[in-house]
Amino acid sequence: MGPDQWGWLEVYPQHGFYNADNQVEQAAVGVAQNAVGGELSFMSHRDGAMGRSWHGGKKEPGAEAVNYGLNFAEQWQRAFDLNPEFVFITGWNEWVAGRFLEWYKYKAERDSLHSDGMFVDEYNQEYSRDIEPMKGGHTDNYYYQMISYIRRFKGMRPAPASSGEKTIVIDGDFADWQDVQPEYRDTIGDTLHRDHRGYGSTHYADTTGRNDLVLMKVARDAESVYFYVQTREKLTPCTDPQWMLLFIDADGDHRTGWQGYDFLVNHTLQDESTTTLKQNNGNGWQWKPVKLLQYKAVDNKLELRIPRELLGLGKIGPVAFDFHWADNIQMEGDITEFAISGDSAPNRRFNYRYGN
Structure with missing residues (x-):
């Protein structure tokens, strides 16, 4: 040519x-x-x-x-x-x-x-x-x-390095998160409700957008892994269905768990300070309780702690895993829900990767 x-x-x-x-x-x-x-x-x-x-x-x-x-x-x-x-x-x-x-x-x-x-x-x-x-x-x-x-x-930019070990106090103060790196960010404004005429008699409506996920962080020490998430506006009550779900791929193997996710947090909450860590039983969307966890949610921020041993992460050596936040999915066991209902961070089937 x-x-x-x-x-x-x-x-x-x-x-x-x-x-x-x-x-x-x-x-x-x-x-x-x-x-x-x-x-x-x-x-x-x-x-x-x-x-x-x-x-x-x-x-x-x-x-x-x-x-x-x-x-x-x-x-x-x-x-x-x-x-x-x-x-x-x-x-x-x-x-x-x-x-x-x-x-x-x-x-x-x-x-x-x-x-x-x-x-x-x-x-x-x-x-x-x-x-x-x-x-x-x-x-x-x-x-x-x-x-x-x-x-x-x-080509791609290299993944940002994580900051050093740090113990986070789960007290709802959040000041101890300020120097934790990296920041994982999500698209802002993607919880907008939809109400619009389509072709012919079709009408498109979606009011599932609820907690707009904005910023996430992860910290670690020898005993635990800590998670932080921030939304654009004040968090809705923890009694809401499918509230602030945290999916964790602890082994980095997509063949294990549900869509690669081995653990799920917040699928069942006890109260305003206690939630549940669940583990996938290897048969689709099937989760079994592992342990109760402490969490704290104040205004538009949430933090929680998971003992490393529960995730299969040893106390010595590097830590590496993928994670994904989602809120208000409507159909359990359907990965496309991450793109359709509520909000998901990161978008669709992407994951955030944490490693040191």
Whole structure:
């Protein structure tokens, strides 16, 4: 390709687009392509376009293949081989299923799976190219796949180091947290209630937003691990359902626990100063009580202490684990609730990582 040109979508193997110095400046990476036989076509073509599960010159069989991002992965690998300065990703949110009887050189009655219409850019789950998460289906798989490849392409900042050992007094004062590092932050304002007209008779309403998670910290000493969380406004009463849940992946193994989480705090609270540590029993959303814990919540802040031995963390040596806060999820055992109901920190299926 000549200079002063960029691409937005190409079939594999994509071209490199060069600058005036004959260096690869840009390459396109797509989730799927409205192409048949290597040329421009439409997604609902009767011969099948290059959908989400297209790779290695053919469509991967099986109903689950659409969830794996095989086409997307192949395109990213080509981009890594080209090593351009820029990658153009197609696409985030198209969601336009325009219906045509004629388009380009095609006619619906002759070329489409449906004689009464053809769909050029978006047809169904397989023959579409949106990365934005969907309800059901592949949910947010393509979102995380995109993030993974962007991190490989651009690199990442190293994780901030944790401060040294410090004993925290669970008294509701919180002054002893001031010099604890790092600070884990979450998006502010994502508990906004929704009440809006949709298409036709559909109406979108969501009033689950409650405690807006803002800032989190972790401290440790030889005996315990301490957790701190701060919300934008005053915490709601601890008697509220699904109140300020803390999920902990203590062993760093996603294959253990529920979605990798081995422990859960605040699923059952005794009163305004005593909560429960629960451990996953290895069978989905099933938790057994381990021990009562001390906590304190004042205004918009909460702190609690967990003995290290209960989490399987020895007194000697480094400490490393992942954690996640959530408030007011509506459906237990569904990881997509972290993105739909209440608030979650960090967003969706991400975790915060603590280590020293």
